[in-house]
Amino acid sequence: MSTTEEYLANNETYAATFSGPLALPPARKLAIVTCMDARIDVYAILGLRRGDAHVIRNAGGVVTEDTVRSLTISQRLLGTRKIMLIHHTDCGMLTFTDDEFKREIEEDTKIRPPWAPEGFSHLEDDVLQSMRRIRVNPFIPHTGSLRGFVFDVDSGRLTEVK
Amino acid sequence: MSTTEEYLANNETYAATFSGPLALPPARKLAIVTCMDARIDVYAILGLRRGDAHVIRNAGGVVTEDTVRSLTISQRLLGTRKIMLIHHTDCGMLTFTDDEFKREIEEDTKIRPPWAPEGFSHLEDDVLQSMRRIRVNPFIPHTGSLRGFVFDVDSGRLTEVK
Structure with missing residues (x-):
């Protein structure tokens, strides 16, 4: 069985005990921005329940134009008011x-990407960098409760960056 | 207790029973692209284990330049070879x-966003649109096993779009 087929079979099991519909707007008015890293099970590490919070993830959990797009839609159309930003070790x-x-x-494709890969060399500095990009953006109205964290993939623990 | 403080307390509980480090590259060589919607607990709906797959999420689960950036890093630096794309009802x-x-x-800010919000009017059509954007991109090398799905938020079930 392929990986995808295995996950589709898992989904049959999930649907069989599914507890039913929830409202579209996140119940806890929170948006989380974090990395795509496979070791970050966001619902588990924060004890989120289904329906609680928007979860925005990309390579690095960095704040790009697309992160701004998602946060703008999250706050202006779907009522979130808080943001947690999580990088990781x-x-x-x-x-x-x-x-x-x-x-x-x-060298491989003969085409130079017209976008920045957004690699970084210091974890805490990049959390602060990402927080600044959110705060100065004119389209995200609610940044007062923005907080930034590092998730330790060896211990499972979050530490705030200030 | 604030929402964030509540989740940080949940994280203490999570870390207390944390089962230890895993490797950086996703074990199942899979990247998942889906919406930020609060009702999509990706690990639960697919039965993913921690460390299995990259999870990329934005407003809509649409394929933007940032999605391309994340998939390029996922495949070229971290060895993933498969992509599942998931929109939802x-x-x-x-x-x-x-x-x-x-x-x-x-009207609110006096500034017109220089980016497309990427709203869409037909769910299945937008899954196919997003799949096409991945297939034609020159920077994502492995698109042969790309598959697209719709997650039904009322039933918990995935349906493939072909």
């Missing part, structure tokens, strides 16, 4: 520089 | 048009 984004990664892609 | 992206949302933001 042992992140893949710490393993390359943008210049070298773009050069590798150009 | 009752999606917020079905409730507005880009023009009207941009006009509302401009």
Whole structure:
């Protein structure tokens, strides 16, 4: 059985005991921005219940134009008011520089990506960088309760960055 | 206790029984692209285990430049080879048009967003649209096993879009 087929079979089991519909707007008025890393099961690490919070994830959990798009829709159309930003230890984004990664892609494809890969060299600094990008953005109305964290993939523990 | 404080207390409980480190590259070589919607607990709906797959999420689960950035890093640096794309019923992206949302933001902030909100009017069509955007992108090397789905938020069930 392929990986995808295995997960589809798991979904049959999930649907069989599914507890029914919930409202579209997040119940706890929270949006979480974090990395795509496979070791971050956001619902488990925070004890989120289904329906509680928007979860926005990309490579690094960095704040890009698309993160701004998602947070703008989250707050303006779906009523969230709080943001938690979570980076993590042992992140893949710490393993390359943008210049070298773009050069590798150009060597392989003959096309240089017109976007920044957004690699970073210091975890806590990049949490603060991402928080600043949210605070200065004119389209995200509610940034007063924004908080930033690092998730330790070896201990499972969150530590706030201030 | 604030929402964030409550989740941080939940995290203490999580860390207390944490089962220890896993490798950085996703064990099942899979990347999942889906919506930020609060009702989609990706690990639960697919029976994912911690460490199995990258999870990329934004408003709509649409394929933007940032999604391409994340998938490129996922495949080229962290060894994933498969992609599952998941949209869902009752999606917020079905409730507005880009023009009207941009006009509302401009009326409020006096600044017109320079990005597309990416609202859509037909769920299955947008799954296919997102799949096409992945297939034609020159930077994502492995698109042969790409599959697209709709998650039904009322039943918990995934249906493939072909």
